[in-house]
Amino acid sequence: MSRAEDPTPFPTGWPQARYRATRRAMKALRLADHLLRRGLAYTPADATNELIRTAAEQTGHHQPSETTCSLVRAVLGLLLSPTESDASGRVIRMVVTVDDRPTA
Helix, strand or coil, X not given: CXXXXXXXXXXXXXXXXXXXXXXXXXXXXXXXXHHHHXXXXXCCCCCCHHHHHHHHHHHCCCCCCHHXXXXXXXXXXXXXXXXXXXXXXXXXXXXXXXXXXXXX
16 A cells, blocks of 8 residues: 555644554554465464565565564464464464454
């Protein structure tokens, strides 16, 4: 997603650190989404810094920092835990828990 496609700007009056943290989180979500949709990484262990930086280049983002790379891995871990996988290790079903109750 390019800057032109970003949603409406953030509200004015936020502390600068909050803007940075929000932008970093949004970037991490977009990169994790790219990795999942392209089948490049299904687990945090699959998402190396090199792979995340390559994904950023492919999506038109600036090169992510070490902090952003670790946030991408955290997002993948959050999104894909717990899962069921087949014999080859590919994820076949993801269970999302809401209020301590599985949705699937």
